[in-house]
Amino acid sequence: MDRFKQYFPILSWGRAYNRTALSNDLIAAVIVTIMLIPQSLAYALLAGLPPEAGIYASIVPIMLYAVFGTSRALAVGPVAVVSLLTASAIGQVVEQGTAGYAAAALTLAFLSGTFLVIMGLFRLGFLANFLSHPVISGFITASGILIAASQFKHVLGVSAEGHSLLELGASLISHLHETNLITLAIGVFGIGFLFWVRKGMKPALRALGLNARLSDILTKAGPVLAVAATTGLAWGLNFEDKGVDLVGAVPQALPPLTLPDWSPEIIRALFIPAVLISIIGFVESVSVSKTLAAKKRQRIDPDQELIGLGAANLGAAFTGGYPVTGGFARSVVNFDAGAETPAAGAFTAIGLAIAAVSLTPLVYFLPKATLAATIIVAVLSLVDFSILKSTWRYSKSDFLAVAVTIILTLGLGVEVGVASGVILSLLLHITKTSKPHIAEVGLVPGTHHFRNILRHEVETSPSLLTLRVDESLYFANANFLESLVLDRLARDGDDIRDIVLMFSAVNDLDYSAMETLEALDARLKGMGVRLHLSEVKGPVMDKMRSSHFLEALSGKIYLSQFDAWDALTTAQAVD
Structure with a gap:
């Protein structure tokens, strides 16, 4: 009824x-x-x-x-x-x-x-x-x-x-x-x-x-x-x-x-x-x-x-x-x-x-x-x-x-x-989403929060690069993310050993974007850089599990960005 x-x-x-x-x-x-x-x-x-x-x-x-x-x-x-x-x-x-004319109006x-x-x-x-x-x-x-x-x-x-x-x-x-x-x-x-x-x-x-x-x-x-x-x-x-x-x-x-x-x-x-x-x-x-x-x-x-x-x-x-x-x-x-x-x-x-x-x-x-x-x-x-x-x-x-x-x-x-x-x-719509906002973030002192390094006074590590992706990834914008990461490494990334992609704003990931992430991970691995993800939402994680991405990933998936920061900066300090 x-x-x-x-x-x-x-x-x-x-x-x-x-x-x-x-x-x-x-x-x-x-x-x-x-x-x-x-x-x-x-x-x-x-x-x-x-x-x-x-x-x-x-x-x-x-x-x-x-x-x-x-x-x-x-x-x-x-x-x-x-x-x-x-x-x-x-x-x-x-x-x-x-x-x-009247009949056409009816049609x-x-x-x-x-x-x-x-x-x-x-x-x-x-x-x-x-x-x-x-x-x-x-x-x-x-x-x-x-x-x-x-x-x-x-x-x-x-x-x-x-x-x-x-x-x-x-x-x-x-x-x-x-x-x-x-x-x-x-x-x-x-x-x-x-x-x-x-x-x-x-x-x-x-x-x-x-x-x-x-x-x-x-x-x-x-x-x-x-x-x-x-x-x-x-x-x-x-x-x-x-x-x-x-x-x-x-x-x-x-x-x-x-x-x-x-x-x-x-x-x-x-x-x-x-x-x-x-x-x-x-x-x-x-x-x-x-x-x-x-x-x-x-x-x-x-x-x-x-x-x-x-x-x-x-x-x-x-x-x-x-x-x-x-x-x-x-x-x-x-x-x-x-x-x-x-x-x-x-x-x-x-x-x-x-x-x-x-x-x-x-x-x-x-x-x-x-x-x-x-x-x-x-x-x-x-x-x-x-x-x-x-x-x-x-x-x-x-x-x-x-x-x-x-x-x-x-x-x-x-x-x-x-x-x-x-x-x-x-x-x-396509133009705005094809170049998503991606911010490099750092830790706000005394907190577990991460903010844009260009807007806030934050802590960063020379060997760790954290990028917050503020858009779902699909065929039209995935290559933009890949190019941004590689350009950042080419510009001043000699000391970078780990990259964390903060996925808190990523609500969806299509097959093209998944392939792009796999290709990016492979290229980074060849450069001696590990790729990690943090704050991945459930539906996005389900899609990752249905592919080979997690098996081949050089880094890890962290529940929160602070967990990633804590684990990677501690490991670097030990090294």
Whole structure:
């Protein structure tokens, strides 16, 4: 039964569900639903899909996540970065606005969902750790700029294309003379109003005497006010006849049953983008859910999160949606509104379903400039150039990775940017571990502790060299250790008769590293130097016992570094 609960977390929190949780979840669902209606329409626009696709992608996927997900507050649905990646991936395969484009979006969601579920079943959630936080921050910052730039065509009321900042900028400039002034006025008003909503609306409402709870709810509903106001103006002043681009007719229906495009050509073309979208979406989602869970001393299971997000994407693939993940803004709103269980997401889905069958006719006159303003204000909060300053002060290699990711994303597009981010993260890991920190240590007087001779006043012996290896050894860094030891002997090792490798920080040893240690011991033996090890951990010792290393070792294995020091310096004194 416990195994069954592992894959269906709803069986755990559902059994303890009570009236208080129901009340809190319903309140949170109302607030998030109000927020999601304009946001879902806007993100579908960003993905190059009909506006209803955003609502469809926010109904069944949320319900499936409520069954399979482990986060109590994560709100799943379309998000800005994934929407941009969707548009970029499909736009290179199928022409936007065609039936094939929507079908390709379903295929992308299906591939993404399948990949996530497979990773979850094989418990591969740890692979996301290979994406470094600075690289992800750089990618999201650049993506935020690209997303905002891509929406200025709707603010200006002109046509513009391009996958990079330079292409978008050049296209916008070339069409600048076609600007629709009414559309521009709507866009500028929307951006200004929504920025004020974020910064000034709540204090203004509090100043009018409203309590904190009501002020917070009205502030969250700010985008809906912008939508209502501009829709009313567009209808009353007949903006449609004045060249203002409107959302137009939206089907008044629940999500339809749909099938992805199974053609081999589409699957081949979208497979790699689907993998990249899955990884980026998972990293963003897990980061948000871990942060929110920690605030309530809860925990999430990253492997089960893969299954939950995979199920959500599969649901989107068969109900007219496109790839989804956990969104930062809506999850924080869901958490702050008091959501206690994933049932809040299910109630949100019900609210969106009601909106899909009853409110969609009201958005016919909604200007696309308003939705563009919603996206611009939302994504600019993702832009954080402070990561450049932080990484410059902390690590030049991290700074270089962030800077390259930002430049490539802006200059060559999001697909190149995210691929470069993955590659850079792996290169950073390999680079850092290929040259592990190895310190020459000595005995701190009056203690049994050993510290770096360059940082502390310690005792050393001219005939004994002790090196502390501060990294697990594997094929990429074992030769570095060998070269360091031999270089040290060649430089000033005439008096050295014993070398001790302190393995207190070595947690693993692969076969290549074992062979390198055997070769090093053989070379040292030929030079009249014995090789010893100290503080070897159990799992590492087990691997050594399975090889011939211990039998051929010229020296000994010591339980502690002090034991090695005591035995070898005493023996040298006797000699």
